[in-house]
Amino acid sequence: MANVSISIPAGACDCHTHIFGKYPMVPERRYTPEAAGPEAMAALHRSLGIERVVIVTPSVYGTDNASTLDGIKARGTTARGIAVVSDQAREEELKRLHQGGIRGIRLNLATAGMSDPVVAAARLRWAAEQVGGMGWHVQVYTTPDVIAALASVVAGLGVPVVFDHFGGARAELGVKQTGFAELVKLVGSGHAYVKISGAYHVSKRGPNYPDCAPMAQALIRANAERIVWGTDWPHPQPASPTPLRPTPFQSINDGMLLQQLGTWAPDASVREKILVTNPARLYGF
Numbered sequence: 001m002a003n004v005s006i007s008i009p010a011g012a013c014d015c016h017t018h019i020f021g022k023y024p025m026v027p028e029r030r031y032t033p034e035a036a037g038p039e040a041m042a043a044l045h046r047s048l049g050i051e052r053v054v055i056v057t058p059s060v061y062g063t064d065n066a067s068t069l070d071g072i073k074a075r076g077t078t079a080r081g082i083a084v085v086s087d088q089a090r091e092e093e094l095k096r097l098h099q100g101g102i103r104g105i106r107l108n109l110a111t112a113g114m115s116d117p118v119v120a121a122a123r124l125r126w127a128a129e130q131v132g133g134m135g136w137h138v139q140v141y142t143t144p145d146v147i148a149a150l151a152s153v154v155a156g157l158g159v160p161v162v163f164d165h166f167g168g169a170r171a172e173l174g175v176k177q178t179g180f181a182e183l184v185k186l187v188g189s190g191h192a193y194v195k196i197s198g199a200y201h202v203s204k205r206g207p208n209y210p211d212c213a214p215m216a217q218a219l220i221r222a223n224a225e226r227i228v229w230g231t232d233w234p235h236p237q238p239a240s241p242t243p244l245r246p247t248p249f250q251s252i253n254d255g256m257l258l259q260q261l262g263t264w265a266p267d268a269s270v271r272e273k274i275l276v277t278n279p280a281r282l283y284g285f
Contacts, residue, residue: 006258008275010051012275015054016054017053018056018233020036020037020060024064025060026061031239037074038074041234042075052285054079055071055072056106060236065083065085065097072100073101080285081102083102103284104139110142110168137160137282139163143168146168147168154192155189162282164197165195165202166198166201166216169183171202171205171209174214180218187219187227193226196216196229200250207253212264217264228279234249
């Protein structure tokens with residue numbers, strides 16, 4: 001792992017990790033991960049100087065949030081989580097999740113193949129209804145063209161919306177790609193947050209992912225108070241030709257990913273917003 005050259009402020013947060021262990025996975029999963037538990041996650045964060053973490057329930061577990069809740073419990077007060085809930089979720093379940101450290105629900109529209117804006121809008125409105133009384137937010141993994149189609153819906157929801165991994169933009173297409181301007185506008189108006197995370201999801205130019213820089217900088221310029229950062233550790237494969245067989249994690253240098261934040265946000269006060277202030281507000285640390 002490369003040494004991190006930027007100064008990491010106290011209370012810095014990795015806003016996107018997963019925990020994988022001996023939990024039942026859904027049969028329709030697109031990959032089968034190896035084990036990656038709370039101890040390994042904690043070791044990563046010690047090496048990076050990261051104090052806080054947000055654990056997100058991955059798609060392989062469907063609506064079973066046991067892995068995320070166990071990870072939060074192991075970490076204690078420095079952890080929060082994002083859950084995936086079913087259409088039948090009741091207030092009692094949401095309260096139980098809240099007590100376990102959950103502060104939002106995730107809609108993985110990209111993995112689910114929901115590119116129809118009408119269907120996506122219905123799911124987004126449903127999710128907003130679930131979190132409205134909880135003080136939570138809705139986290140969405142989708143693509144810029146879907147974001148553009150949903151822009152007016154997002155602006156009128158009345159709950160925070162967080163878009164994963166650069167809003168699913170493709171780095172090689174740059175800031176002029178379809179839908180990216182609408183994403184920037186939502187961020188600029190304060191109607192959405194964006195995770196400048198998972199650079200390897202949107203760029204093929206590792207390990208530095210230089211083509212992500214223009215997108216990250218455009219989003220930060222639009223509104224630095226609506227940007228958060230995350231590793232996406234332990235970097236599962238997005239899909240596998242043999243999804244029911246264990247698939248090794250991708251080899252990603254997390255230290256180098258964190259160093260890139262110094263290029264994207266050279267001002268230390270802006271990095272503090274991204275790593276500390278914004279996550280504290282969004283996740284209730």
